Amino acid sequence: MELNLQEMLFEFFGGLGIFLYGIKFMGDGLQKSAGDRLRDILDRFTTNPLMGVLAGIFVTVLLQTSSGTTVITVGLVSAGFMTLRQAIGVIMGANIGTTVTAFIIGIDIGEYALPIIAVGSIMLFFFKSKKVHNFGQIVFGFGALFFGLELMSGGMKPLRSLEAFHDLTVEMSSNPILGVVIGTLFTVIVQSSSATIGILQSLHAESMINLDGALPILFGDNIGTTITAVLAAIGTSVAAKRAAATHVLFNLIGTTLFLIILGPFTALIELLRDNLNLNPEMSIAFAHGIFNTTNTLIQLPFIAMLALIVTKLIPGEDSIVDYKAQHLDPVFIEQSPSIALGQAKEEVLRMGKFALKGLEETNEFLKTKNTKHSSNAYQLEEAINNLDRKITDYLVDLATSSLSEHESEEHSMLIDTVRDIERIGDHFENIVELIEYQQANKVKITDTAMEDLEVMFNLTVSTVEEALQALDQKNLDAARAVVTKEDEIDSMERTLRKQHILRMNEGQCTGQAGIVFVDIISNLERIGDHAVNIAEYVLGEHK
Secondary structure: OOOOHHHHHHHHHHHHHHHHHHHHHHHHHHHHHOOOOHHHHHHHOOOOHHHHHHHHHHHHHHHOOHHHHHHHHHHHHHHOOOOHHHHHHHHHHHHHHOHHHHHHHHOOOHHHHHHHHHHHHHHHHOOOOHHHHHHHHHHHHHHHHHHHHHHHHHHHHHHHHOHHHHHHHHHHHHOHHHHHHHHHHHHHHHOOHHHHHHHHHHHHHOOOOOHHHHHHHHHHHHHHOOHHHHHHHOOOOHHHHHHHHHHHHHHHHHHHHHHHOHHHHHHHHHHHHHHHOOOHHHHHHHHHHHHHHHHHHHHHHHHHHHHHHHHHHOOOOOOOOOOOOOOOOOHHHHHOHHHHHHHHHHHHHHHHHHHHHHHHHHHHHHHHOOHHHHHHHHHHHHHHHHHHHHHHHHHHHHOOOOOOHHHHHHHHHHHHHHHHHHHHHHHHHHHHHHHHHHHHOOOOOOHHHHHHHHHHHHHHHHHHHHHHHHHHHOOHHHHHHHHHHHHHHHHHHHHHHHHHHHHHHOOOOOHHHHHHHHHHHHHHHHHHHHHHHHHHHHHHHOO
């Protein structure tokens, strides 16, 4: 058989592209059908490690990628939504959930791939219903998955005639470590264990690799898939790095254990294949499922130990921010509305501290251009948005309770304050984006302009800080000081704007630098407005 290298490469890589697109498209359809609340599922249903495993399985089945689930989990841990122990459970569940793709491939309906794609296309293009559209996405992705697999399989068939490939498969059968390394490297390159396991199923189905050689590659695929989480954790918090490290450690331990018992495990898969009359693809699917499920069951009781190991491996402080509300107990709404109001105020103050910290991180990002500070600022802004929703919902529920006239005034004041703090978060996020624009476009801001920004930033930070102090202590002097400082901010904004126009006219600054500078001071001025709103609520309450 003559080897047409171009045709082989085109079929293989084209098929791989269609396969990956099919998985992504199917996952998107499943996610939309689920109401796009996967993050909430992971946040809410991870109260203990076992629930975390179940949540990880469920979300991974919907996303059709364990990497996607792990990346979301790393993000949640980084933000403080989830503890490391909860994350470990989710990661274990994700490893089980990803085996579903291998079982789907094991059905072996590749010859019907094109009709399935046609049905999916009809549903996508000839129906306006969102539900039908989402289901059409699932069907189309399902068909594309099998069509891509058929193309890859066809592209790999000529490899049978290569002596070097035959020697490699024989070597892998006698040297499992080589198989693990090959599986790891290929999955690192492709960044999809589903794709590499799909290829492995095709190779095994075409008798190009036997079970002895296939299983170590399967183990390596599971190690390789951890690269996505590792990449996602770069530049994030210590907690996120620990979650990614856990993913790597979990699969390394599992692979080591199964390499030790490779002989009995291979015999078990052969026994299942013969007794259940499994096709080659389904044999690999069963091996994948048993490997990940058994690995999870073995390591689940040792989650605390895994957390301890990664904490020792990656020392440092944990997440800078805990997203979750700490004071909003719904029991108080019915039992004691006045206590509930006090609890809500504590949470509003906590939200205010996030806004103040976010403003400080933004200032540090402006001065140092260190992305650690921009990442922290974005996390804090997301925490503010989360608390905005939680506190507002809590206060809305509290509004139905019997409150005194004074408590009703404070209730209204807290609702308004929450809105102002949320807007402060939006404005410092705008400033972070402006600084990122400055970096990306190499916009040069003069030293004089940077000094002016530093002065205005410090004044704005101290104004917000004093406004929160006034709210916390009902301090009228602090509230009046905020009003005075806000007048200074307004005056400074007008002065700095004029000075910068002069610098631009003299050719010291470019037009782009002018836009960035003016937009930053405008956002700082608006932050001052929201700070004075908080101060005026305090002053108004005492009129």
